[in-house]
Amino acid sequence: MDFKLKIRISNGKDTAMGPGKAQLLEAIQECGSISKAAKKMNMSYRRAWELVNIMNQCFKTPLVITSHGGIHGGGAEVTPLGLSILHTYRNIEAISTSSANQELSSIFSHLVQS
């Protein structure tokens, strides 16, 4: 079953954190670069940069920092704040899904399988 609860956290204008941004943070953390993370997610480099920029602008301090040059070219790193926000976001998903479980199941029971 593919029925899902998706949670987005908004600053009133942009989505500061959501399913795609959380997955991208995890991929950057794993791959150590935005281009490799984009490739892993089948996302264009441009789009990945865009999402990183939106996140960094939504928060008081950046969630991702990049470095230039070096033998392997530029790298990217999820900051301690980024890791903490990611962890908290995954918690919010889990808490919401479990506490509204009965209500979600009720809606899901009326959905057509896509």
Place this chain on the structure above:
Amino acid sequence: MDFKLKIRISNGKDTAMGPGKAQLLEAIQECGSISKAAKKMNMSYRRAWELVNIMNQCFKTPLVITSHGGIHGGGAEVTPLGLSILHTYRNIEAISTSSANQELSSIFSHLVQS
């Protein structure tokens, strides 16, 4: 403060219910027509129809039914299932916001006011 938790319910492909669709259902219920509801929401008639179609296709039975003709032209009505889904969706929002309140506040405290 405009910081918000936004919840979308997806069938894996489309968003079956989310903030915009819930608001549109409420407007249709209030106005009795899709065109008046669209106007109330500053949304194009075309976009409102699109959202109604997506909702109706996501669920096993429609959330909105329309009637043709009559003195005042066609009208639209939210079905009993539509009202029940809307009510349940608003409950999910409330339950999630209150049960993950601490985690949400923690993320919000790091957001820049837009």
